[in-house]
Structures are given as C-alpha cells and as structure tokens.
Amino acid sequence: MEVLVMAGQLILGLSILVGLHELGHLLAAKAFGMRVEQYYIGFPPKIWSFKRGETEYGVGAIPLGGFVKISGMIDESLDTTHTNTEPLPYEFRAKPAWQRLIVMLGGIIVNVIVGILIFVVLAYKNGNTYLAAKDAKYGIVAYDLAKSIGLQTGDKIVKVNGRTITDFNEIRGSDVILGDNSTYTVERNGKLIDIDIPNDFIDKLADKKNAGQFIDPVEPFKVREVAPGQPADKAGLEAGDVITSVNGKPVRFYHEFVDLVKPLKNKPITLGINRNGQAKSLNLTTTEDGTIGFYAEFLLPVTKEDYTFGQAISIGTEKAFSVVYDNIKGFGKIFRGEVSASKALSGPIGIAQNLFGGIWVWDRFWTVTGLLSMALAFMNALPIPALDGGHATILGYEIISGRKPSDRFLEGAQRVGMVILLGLMAFAIFNDVFKAVF
Known part of the structure; x- marks a missing residue:
C-alpha cells in the first residue's frame, strides 16, 4: 500500500508541474500567433486525447514528462520535414528571436510562479512551528x-x-x-x-x-500512541505513560530508551513506567527490529509563529528561491568532487521514497511539489541542448550576434541533447534501484 501511495503522489505532483510547465509554452506560443499542434501530459503511447481548434490535447501512458509540439520548431520529436520549405507565418521559426525566447522560457517562468505560490500559501496557512x-x-x-x-x-x-x-x-x-x-x-x-x-x-x-x-x-518523552498488536500493546502500555527504566536502567530521554532497547532484538525486557503518578512494571519481548511498537510524544516546548499575508509573500518567495540556491551549491560540490553524483542525485524512485513517503499528508505533498517545481525550473534552465535552457542559449546567441544558426546545427544540437538527457535519466533510475537494493 505504501508503494502505491508513494507512486500516486509522485505521478500527481509531476503531472501538475509538467502540465503547468507545458501550458506556459503553449500560452506564450499562442500569444505570438504560433500554431501549437499537440499538448500532452505524459509520453506516448496515448491514453486519451481530444482536439480543439488546431491543437490536440492528450494524456500519455508514461507519466514522467510531457511536451508541446509547436509548428516549425525542431524539438524532441526531431521532426525536420519543414526545414526544406519557406517558413509559414504561424511557424515558430518565422517569428522574431525575442518572441521565440519568451516561448522557450514560458515553462520555466510558470514553474517558478507555481513554486512561489505554493510556498506563500503554505507559509500563510501554517506559519512556522519550530523548536527554539x-x-x-x-x-x-x-x-x-x-x-x-x-x-x-x-x-x-x-x-x-x-x-x-x-x-x-x-x-x-x-x-x-x-x-x-x-x-x-x-x-x-x-x-x-x-x-x-x-x-x-x-x-x-x-x-x-x-x-x-x-x-x-535531546528530548524527554512520553507515550503518545500504542500500535495495535505490537509488543507494547500486548503488555498493556498506554498513551500517556512515561517510561522510566529498561531492565532496571534509568531512562529520561528518548535516545536513552532507543540505545537500551535497539540492541535487544527478540529479547524479553522489563519496562518501568509512571502512569498517573503510580510506578508500574511491564514485561514484554521486543521485535526482531529491536522495537516495541509505540509512538513518542516529545515534551520540549515548540514555538508557533503566524504570518500576515505580506510576511508570507516574503518568506514563501525566499524559501522557493532557496531551492534554486541549494541546487546550485549542490552541483558545485559535485563538480568539485566533494560529493559523489551517485549519492546526491535521485530519479523518480528516490524522489517518491525519500520526499513523498508512504503516507499521504497534504501539507507534505504540496511542500514537495513546491520543491520539485523550483527544481524543475532550475534543471530546465541549464544550457543543455533539448532543454529549455539550451534553446534559450542558442536564441540568446542569435539575438546578440544577429545570426541565426542553421537548421542542421539545431537538429544536431537537439540529438546531442536527447542523448545527454536519456543518459542522465537512465543513470538516475539505475542509481535509485541500486540504492534501494544495496
């Protein structure tokens, strides 16, 4: 069940972000009079689609991306049938370079806006609860x-x-x-x-x-909840109990309890507890993992800080862009050899396991979706051919130099970019599987 929850959160989060990213390209293209042939969330094979006007809208079976096909543009489809004809007025290649640049940046801009909005709303809704x-x-x-x-x-x-x-x-x-x-x-x-x-x-x-x-x-604690059917439940441990000893050794803090119990796997132990001011003892046998099956309530006081909407805008925006700054610093450490790429980079499996988790919590879902939105904006802005940043780099060169690269060059750059991206995706997925198994 946890696997389905993790997969469901990943698919929903990516579908929202990819759909909005590609919508950014679509709206910008249509605003400049470009013909958009296809708008898809997910990659083929096609599950469902409909056509409205000149555009086919659809959903693909592989929910790890999406695309917008704009007439006259050399994209990931590597369709070059138009390159031997004169540009038609509605084609991407017929428009001024500055308009094409805005179209290519449209998805990145939307992802940044979405990331900021998510963090602003979360800051305003939840404020900040922390241990001072x-x-x-x-x-x-x-x-x-x-x-x-x-x-x-x-x-x-x-x-x-x-x-x-x-x-x-x-x-x-x-x-x-x-x-x-x-x-x-x-x-x-x-x-x-x-x-x-x-x-x-x-x-x-x-x-x-x-x-x-x-x-x-270091936290003092008491029992918040006992897991049904676990050793603690069978022995009679109750919510509100304070564990004071394990096998006669005094316990005051949670890490002391873990340090005493974890090595005793499948072993009988005696717990000393304080229940409503009365001392009691419970006998039980730990699990094979060295646990007894309860959830702790930590007793250090927490500080709750509420934000006005104005404060939430500032704090949410700062938090959103901190994702970008952290990605830049992280890549810097990879390039300097201070961290290995195999440990630092995660693909879809790693994201589902490490970020979303196996329990659906809406605040966490939106927090992770906000993080991914900013991370996708950053990754797409990288000057790699086939990514938006690669297209933007070439268009920037065209605007500055006044010379448009040949279609042959654009096709070659797109092919190189696709090889790089497919290689990175294969590495990330293999790395996720390797880390999960080993």
Missing part, C-alpha cells in the same frame, strides 16, 4: 556521523558560522551542509569550542546508512 534553540536545553544527540566530526551527545550548539541561532533546525540547514568551511560553536562543560565541518561532509550525510542519523535534540 534556547528550548533545546538538554543539548544534542550526536549520532555516529556527528561524533566523526567531534560532536558529543549533550553538546549545546550556540552558533553556526559565527552567527547565533534561534531555530534548532538551523543546525541542520543547507547553509551548513552545503556551505564551505562551515563551523559549529559548541558549549561543552561550560566552555565554548569551535568544530569544523568538512566540505565533503554532505557526501557522508547522503550515504544511505546515515539517513536521518546526524543530530537530534
């Missing part, structure tokens, strides 16, 4: 990856790159992970020390074995 750095009073849980750079459980991170933090999540922010020569200033045993973060740290963080295992706040 001052409220993380017990410090951090340092997992193995954090320990490898010199952090310790109980450290209090007070500054990032010399700047005092207010939100605990700033510790794990892109400015730190994707930055260069980043540092933490840590309070340990009453002293302040600086800890350097290696520039290739993201390569280790991207490793599957380190997923979600870097830094967490």
Whole structure:
C-alpha cells in the first residue's frame, strides 16, 4: 500500500508541474500567433486525447514528462520535414528571436510562479512551528556521523558560522551542509569550542546508512500512541505513560530508551513506567527490529509563529528561491568532487521514497511539489541542448550576434541533447534501484 501511495503522489505532483510547465509554452506560443499542434501530459503511447481548434490535447501512458509540439520548431520529436520549405507565418521559426525566447522560457517562468505560490500559501496557512534553540536545553544527540566530526551527545550548539541561532533546525540547514568551511560553536562543560565541518561532509550525510542519523535534540518523552498488536500493546502500555527504566536502567530521554532497547532484538525486557503518578512494571519481548511498537510524544516546548499575508509573500518567495540556491551549491560540490553524483542525485524512485513517503499528508505533498517545481525550473534552465535552457542559449546567441544558426546545427544540437538527457535519466533510475537494493 505504501508503494502505491508513494507512486500516486509522485505521478500527481509531476503531472501538475509538467502540465503547468507545458501550458506556459503553449500560452506564450499562442500569444505570438504560433500554431501549437499537440499538448500532452505524459509520453506516448496515448491514453486519451481530444482536439480543439488546431491543437490536440492528450494524456500519455508514461507519466514522467510531457511536451508541446509547436509548428516549425525542431524539438524532441526531431521532426525536420519543414526545414526544406519557406517558413509559414504561424511557424515558430518565422517569428522574431525575442518572441521565440519568451516561448522557450514560458515553462520555466510558470514553474517558478507555481513554486512561489505554493510556498506563500503554505507559509500563510501554517506559519512556522519550530523548536527554539534556547528550548533545546538538554543539548544534542550526536549520532555516529556527528561524533566523526567531534560532536558529543549533550553538546549545546550556540552558533553556526559565527552567527547565533534561534531555530534548532538551523543546525541542520543547507547553509551548513552545503556551505564551505562551515563551523559549529559548541558549549561543552561550560566552555565554548569551535568544530569544523568538512566540505565533503554532505557526501557522508547522503550515504544511505546515515539517513536521518546526524543530530537530534535531546528530548524527554512520553507515550503518545500504542500500535495495535505490537509488543507494547500486548503488555498493556498506554498513551500517556512515561517510561522510566529498561531492565532496571534509568531512562529520561528518548535516545536513552532507543540505545537500551535497539540492541535487544527478540529479547524479553522489563519496562518501568509512571502512569498517573503510580510506578508500574511491564514485561514484554521486543521485535526482531529491536522495537516495541509505540509512538513518542516529545515534551520540549515548540514555538508557533503566524504570518500576515505580506510576511508570507516574503518568506514563501525566499524559501522557493532557496531551492534554486541549494541546487546550485549542490552541483558545485559535485563538480568539485566533494560529493559523489551517485549519492546526491535521485530519479523518480528516490524522489517518491525519500520526499513523498508512504503516507499521504497534504501539507507534505504540496511542500514537495513546491520543491520539485523550483527544481524543475532550475534543471530546465541549464544550457543543455533539448532543454529549455539550451534553446534559450542558442536564441540568446542569435539575438546578440544577429545570426541565426542553421537548421542542421539545431537538429544536431537537439540529438546531442536527447542523448545527454536519456543518459542522465537512465543513470538516475539505475542509481535509485541500486540504492534501494544495496
């Protein structure tokens, strides 16, 4: 069921974004009097279509893209039958270069607008709920990856790159992970020390074995919900119980509980609990994964900040463009060899697993869709032939130089671009499968 939910979210999100992206091209083309022959969401074979006016609108069976076919344009279809005739007034090639440039940028512009709108609406609707750095009073849980750079459980991170933090999540922010020569200033045993973060740290963080295992706040907790049929449920654990010990060893924080129970796979254990002020003990056997089957409620106070619509516009826009900045910084690290492409890049399988997840939560769905909208805008803007950015680069050359490249050159560039894109897609899908299996 989780696989279907992940696939459903990915297909819906991409269909929305691709449909709107191609609509940007279509509207711009029609605005300049160009004939649009086809508008498709998804790639062939065709599932359904209808024709209105000069344009066929349809849905393809492969939901990982889409296209708009504009008369007189050498595109991914590599249709060159028109190149031996004089341009007709309604053809793409007959229009001024500046109009063709706007048409090629239309999809990117729409994706940027959609990404901004999604983040603005989410900011206005949800505000910002976060753990204030001052409220993380017990410090951090340092997992193995954090320990490898010199952090310790109980450290209090007070500054990032010399700047005092207010939100605990700033510790794990892109400015730190994707930055260069980043540092933490840590309070340990009453002293302040600086800890350097290696520039290739993201390569280790991207490793599957380190997923979600870097830094967490040290959190007191109680039982929020017990999973039916699990050992905790069978032993009589209830919502609201506070676990105070495991096999006689005291427990105060959630990471202490996990550290004690996780190694005891399929083992009998005794839990000490506090239920409404009364001490009780429960006997149970852990699962083969070293869990007992309950959801924790963390007890550190969270801060809720609501935004006016004006504030939401500013914050949502900033968050949308931060996706682009992060992509630029990420590609920079790949090109400098600080992170391997196999760990950093994901295809459709990786996106579905790592971003959407197996539970349909609408806020998360729209957040990921907003991220993908900005990422698609960035990727399409790259100057690779066959992408919008490649077409725009060639048109920019034409506008500046006053010389139009030959149809033979355009056809060759399109072929090269298609080979590059198909190679990248094959790499991403194979990489997703490899990471999922190994």
